[in-house]
Amino acid sequence: MSKNNLETIRMELTPLFDYINKYTDLTLEEQSILSARFKIRKYLKGQFVVQNGDTCKYENFVLSGCLKTFYIDNEGLEHIVMFAVENWWTADMGSFITQTPADFNVQCIENSYLAQIHYEDLEQLYLQVPKLERFFRIIIQKAFVSSQKRIINNFSLPAKERYLQFREQYPQIEQRVPQYMVASYLGITKEFLSKIRNQLLLE
Amino acid sequence: MSKNNLETIRMELTPLFDYINKYTDLTLEEQSILSARFKIRKYLKGQFVVQNGDTCKYENFVLSGCLKTFYIDNEGLEHIVMFAVENWWTADMGSFITQTPADFNVQCIENSYLAQIHYEDLEQLYLQVPKLERFFRIIIQKAFVSSQKRIINNFSLPAKERYLQFREQYPQIEQRVPQYMVASYLGITKEFLSKIRNQLLLE
Numbered sequence: 001m002s003k004n005n006l007e008t009i010r011m012e013l014t015p016l017f018d019y020i021n022k023y024t025d026l027t028l029e030e031q032s033i034l035s036a037r038f039k040i041r042k043y044l045k046g047q048f049v050v051q052n053g054d055t056c057k058y059e060n061f062v063l064s065g066c067l068k069t070f071y072i073d074n075e076g077l078e079h080i081v082m083f084a085v086e087n088w089w090t091a092d093m094g095s096f097i098t099q100t101p102a103d104f105n106v107q108c109i110e111n112s113y114l115a116q117i118h119y120e121d122l123e124q125l126y127l128q129v130p131k132l133e134r135f136f137r138i139i140i141q142k143a144f145v146s147s148q149k150r151i152i153n154n155f156s157l158p159a160k161e162r163y164l165q166f167r168e169q170y171p172q173i174e175q176r177v178p179q180y181m182v183a184s185y186l187g188i189t190k191e192f193l194s195k196i197r198n199q200l201l202l203e
Numbered sequence: 204m205s206k207n208n209l210e211t212i213r214m215e216l217t218p219l220f221d222y223i224n225k226y227t228d229l230t231l232e233e234q235s236i237l238s239a240r241f242k243i244r245k246y247l248k249g250q251f252v253v254q255n256g257d258t259c260k261y262e263n264f265v266l267s268g269c270l271k272t273f274y275i276d277n278e279g280l281e282h283i284v285m286f287a288v289e290n291w292w293t294a295d296m297g298s299f300i301t302q303t304p305a306d307f308n309v310q311c312i313e314n315s316y317l318a319q320i321h322y323e324d325l326e327q328l329y330l331q332v333p334k335l336e337r338f339f340r341i342i343i344q345k346a347f348v349s350s351q352k353r354i355i356n357n358f359s360l361p362a363k364e365r366y367l368q369f370r371e372q373y374p375q376i377e378q379r380v381p382q383y384m385v386a387s388y389l390g391i392t393k394e395f396l397s398k399i400r401n402q403l404l405l406e
Contacts, residue, residue: 073358073360076361093347095342113231133336134333135341137336138300144296154358155274
């Protein structure tokens with residue numbers, strides 16, 4: 001890669017470095033090592049970053065845009081597991097870490113710019129920049145904690161409370177995605193979501 | 204700690220080292236460093252390792268025994284998030300990583316021997332034995348993937364299928380815990396679980 005190209009990518013990766021530096025301190029040299037391995041890719045609204053059945057080869061950091069991770073059940077129903085916007089990571093983690101076919105789909109709800117790291121490049125990066133082990137250890141712990149809370153909320157909270165928690169966890173997303181996707185994330189019907197929203201307006 | 208004590212602890216920690224060495228290679232010196240920081244503690248059946256409202260100070264590796272992690276909702280209902288047996292880790296991860304009060308309870312279903320590492324000791328261990336970053340990064344990724352699958356299963360699989368998956372994930376646990384705990388883990392009533400089991404016996 002030419003020096004100019006590397007400089008451009010490095011500039012475009014600024015949000016990624018800012019994000020990583022919240023947890024650790026990348027030197028300029030380490031930023032260059034990352035810049036040489038991350039790729040930036042634009043996806044159009046509707047395009048798939050991961051498709052069920054394919055192996056998920058990239059871990060993706062969202063530079064801009066909005067995506068959903070979902071699962072299609074045996075009856076053909078879509079269940080949204082998570083959304084991702086700026087400064088979130090998205091992938092089918094199970095597929096990525098085992099390099100086996102994905103259960104989930106990751107699709108763009110808006111045109112999206114992603115910083116992508118290939119599985120093998122990330123394995124190399126862990127060796128070249130060991131502080132990335134710490135960084136990913138910490139952010140995955142946080143993701144695990146959210147995921148555990150979601151299991152509990154699904155069991156124990158009424159839909160209205162789950163909706164309020166959703167708004168807290170994803171403050172900007174409700175304006176960016178269709179209502180039926182919010183309903184799918186909450187595991188309720190669009191009609192029921194609409195009823196909850198009307199109730200809240202009256203409170 | 205005397206040399207003899209350290210040797211004893213080191214021997215008792217053998218299952219922990221064997222487990223860690225599936226993912227990385229601890230030198231004998233590193234095993235000594237771990238032995239000096241891990242503590243072994245016996246809990247009786249019914250005792251709590253973590254109580255809701257307290258800060259979870261230890262990450263716990265199960266040397267022997269069986270524990271449940273659960274949440275009590277506003278109606279006083281118990282929801283089991285996970286079980287842990289030999290070679291599993293258990294804690295309220297959210298409380299542990301932020302050192303704030305726990306949402307969950309971790310209680311012994313059997314008398315249990317745990318290898319415990321205090322939050323601050325673990326932070327020191329990450330610095331002294333950096334390969335533990337990698338180890339924990341990998342096992343937490345796996346825990347996150349299971350957790351994501353559980354969210355999807357709860358949304359999309361009928362209770363019978365969830366029960367079959369439970370038996371696959373926790374092969375020995377069904378014989379070790381009361382049926383109402385299995386029902387709580389699955390989010391169904393004890394009566395419904397009993398109906399499913401009878402159906403399966405007839406198949």
